[in-house]
Amino acid sequence: MILQNDLILRAAKGEDIERYPVWLMRQAGRILPEYRAVRSKLSGFKELVETPALAAEVTIQPVDLLGVDAAIIFSDILVVPEAMNVPYEMLEAKGPWFNHTIRSEEQAKRVETDFDVEDRLGYVMEAIKLTVKELNGRVPVIGFAGAPWTILCYMVEGHGSKTFSEARKLLYTNPTLAHQLLQDITDVTIRYLKAQVKAGAAMIQVFDSWAGILGTEQYATFSLPYLKQIADAINDVPVTLFSKGAITSIPAIAQLNCNNVGLDWNMDVAAVRAQIGDKRTLQGNLDPCALYGSHENVATETIKMLHSFGKNKRHIVNLGHGVYPDVDPEKVKTFIKTVKSYEIN
Amino acid sequence: MILQNDLILRAAKGEDIERYPVWLMRQAGRILPEYRAVRSKLSGFKELVETPALAAEVTIQPVDLLGVDAAIIFSDILVVPEAMNVPYEMLEAKGPWFNHTIRSEEQAKRVETDFDVEDRLGYVMEAIKLTVKELNGRVPVIGFAGAPWTILCYMVEGHGSKTFSEARKLLYTNPTLAHQLLQDITDVTIRYLKAQVKAGAAMIQVFDSWAGILGTEQYATFSLPYLKQIADAINDVPVTLFSKGAITSIPAIAQLNCNNVGLDWNMDVAAVRAQIGDKRTLQGNLDPCALYGSHENVATETIKMLHSFGKNKRHIVNLGHGVYPDVDPEKVKTFIKTVKSYEIN
Numbered sequence: 001m002i003l004q005n006d007l008i009l010r011a012a013k014g015e016d017i018e019r020y021p022v023w024l025m026r027q028a029g030r031i032l033p034e035y036r037a038v039r040s041k042l043s044g045f046k047e048l049v050e051t052p053a054l055a056a057e058v059t060i061q062p063v064d065l066l067g068v069d070a071a072i073i074f075s076d077i078l079v080v081p082e083a084m085n086v087p088y089e090m091l092e093a094k095g096p097w098f099n100h101t102i103r104s105e106e107q108a109k110r111v112e113t114d115f116d117v118e119d120r121l122g123y124v125m126e127a128i129k130l131t132v133k134e135l136n137g138r139v140p141v142i143g144f145a146g147a148p149w150t151i152l153c154y155m156v157e158g159h160g161s162k163t164f165s166e167a168r169k170l171l172y173t174n175p176t177l178a179h180q181l182l183q184d185i186t187d188v189t190i191r192y193l194k195a196q197v198k199a200g201a202a203m204i205q206v207f208d209s210w211a212g213i214l215g216t217e218q219y220a221t222f223s224l225p226y227l228k229q230i231a232d233a234i235n236d237v238p239v240t241l242f243s244k245g246a247i248t249s250i251p252a253i254a255q256l257n258c259n260n261v262g263l264d265w266n267m268d269v270a271a272v273r274a275q276i277g278d279k280r281t282l283q284g285n286l287d288p289c290a291l292y293g294s295h296e297n298v299a300t301e302t303i304k305m306l307h308s309f310g311k312n313k314r315h316i317v318n319l320g321h322g323v324y325p326d327v328d329p330e331k332v333k334t335f336i337k338t339v340k341s342y343e344i345n
Numbered sequence: 346m347i348l349q350n351d352l353i354l355r356a357a358k359g360e361d362i363e364r365y366p367v368w369l370m371r372q373a374g375r376i377l378p379e380y381r382a383v384r385s386k387l388s389g390f391k392e393l394v395e396t397p398a399l400a401a402e403v404t405i406q407p408v409d410l411l412g413v414d415a416a417i418i419f420s421d422i423l424v425v426p427e428a429m430n431v432p433y434e435m436l437e438a439k440g441p442w443f444n445h446t447i448r449s450e451e452q453a454k455r456v457e458t459d460f461d462v463e464d465r466l467g468y469v470m471e472a473i474k475l476t477v478k479e480l481n482g483r484v485p486v487i488g489f490a491g492a493p494w495t496i497l498c499y500m501v502e503g504h505g506s507k508t509f510s511e512a513r514k515l516l517y518t519n520p521t522l523a524h525q526l527l528q529d530i531t532d533v534t535i536r537y538l539k540a541q542v543k544a545g546a547a548m549i550q551v552f553d554s555w556a557g558i559l560g561t562e563q564y565a566t567f568s569l570p571y572l573k574q575i576a577d578a579i580n581d582v583p584v585t586l587f588s589k590g591a592i593t594s595i596p597a598i599a600q601l602n603c604n605n606v607g608l609d610w611n612m613d614v615a616a617v618r619a620q621i622g623d624k625r626t627l628q629g630n631l632d633p634c635a636l637y638g639s640h641e642n643v644a645t646e647t648i649k650m651l652h653s654f655g656k657n658k659r660h661i662v663n664l665g666h667g668v669y670p671d672v673d674p675e676k677v678k679t680f681i682k683t684v685k686s687y688e689i690n
Contacts, residue, residue: 268560292518
């Protein structure tokens, strides 16, 4: 299929672009009334994730309604531990919840790795295929997975946490088990991402949402080697590595076999560019809270952010974190409009 | 009163020391069975905070039981907003909860600043006096307060949060109100800390627990100017500024009129030392999760951390975050013993 808008892929590859591509993490779901209309008819979040036609519908909504330059498949990083026999529930107001946690070798016995990802996660691939078909080349579809470290955090902790001290405890008490689980997650994730690419994902993003709770050395030990395996395994499409909060590890991340490095809103763009040079595209990094401002302020903050990246064409515009649920979609449109009208040359 | 152990004060001032001083954030409370015995007889956390004799008792426990080189007064940073007529409750398993949040000028009308801190927070000063008297010079007492930015986070958000997006929203929607509240908190905090010093606190620590959710520029705008006022106002005793997660702001923090800069466990000690030079003492920064390891591993990790600080005598040993509640006190003793037997010269 010929893409009518391949801006984001060109930016990822360091090719010429006529303007900066823009999309938002969490653009599918959360903020759009049209999303909530679909969601309200269902039993819960997981029904939406597991119903390809509906997942495709909400994936395409921001392309139609907001004018973003890419669609990211509506799903959740926690489908991977679920496929590995560590299922989750999504509790209203509480977030993800696991009835089984994996903190010991005994508990790790339930973890399954030797399965066909199409069998257990076929609904994601089906949703990607439907999305690609319905988009009909308007914009590329981004597939994604959680980084092994972040998935381990949830498998061990069993729910969200500010410190993930149970997960970090494992790194000190049983690093062997931690590495074994990380390798298991990595193996499944590689098969899963390859299946997403086969289904039509034109770019892959790996979310290391809890990167920031590890110091540089532990990140190098417990996250980077697994990110490396993933980045090395996905060759057919550009790969984005987004390690939230891992500011001191950015140079090491940029060394991996990826196209794009995601930056959170706290990261100093000029400093990162100086550290890693021009061989990678940077993605980010407007503070999601900037979208709470007036339309005028949204435009001002967006332009300030764009300036911070200089005139370097290796930039995919995004927020520095997922868009927050109570943001006015009209403000998102102002953000996108501002990016699209920004003179690149 | 002559101090028998003034190691921490000498380290803070850059004077000679024969070994590194050591204490733990959150050492008073949480981990000791002797603390839980006191706590279990009471209606709740706040009763303990507000009862000077008991607060003094649990403040002294880690000096007796763990052998730390300083006592930090058992209290909470949220006593300040409470004194300002924005009261909190401490809910089991949920953490702090405010029935009133301050997000608008209308809501800000309830905020009071023109009061005598002895009237509303006298119980803290009383607890400090009792602690100083009962310690009888064995170790110094550390007083503390939250940084204005962190207190604002709670006043606006009303409870803990991973993103504090309500608090950060205010910075974009009504920066004038944010600055007004920050100034109000600063004014009260300075009076409060001076009263703590008058009561006998020999060192002051300011906790900017939510520093890490602001980028460098916003931190410079909404936190540093208020930290500066506090650091400039407290002259009689050493001041420690601990801005958790504010890695890119450390050089600016070190420029303030403080003795010690606290480092969290993710901060690279050598990099920070290279940035800020030798004019400040660094405090930290063992990963609190390291205390989950075996005794042997605790010792190894502690020595590794000590090595990372080089042989620089401007070091006060601590964790990089408050000690976690389920840590075995025996492991804490191993940490402390390892520090005390570490050859400094």
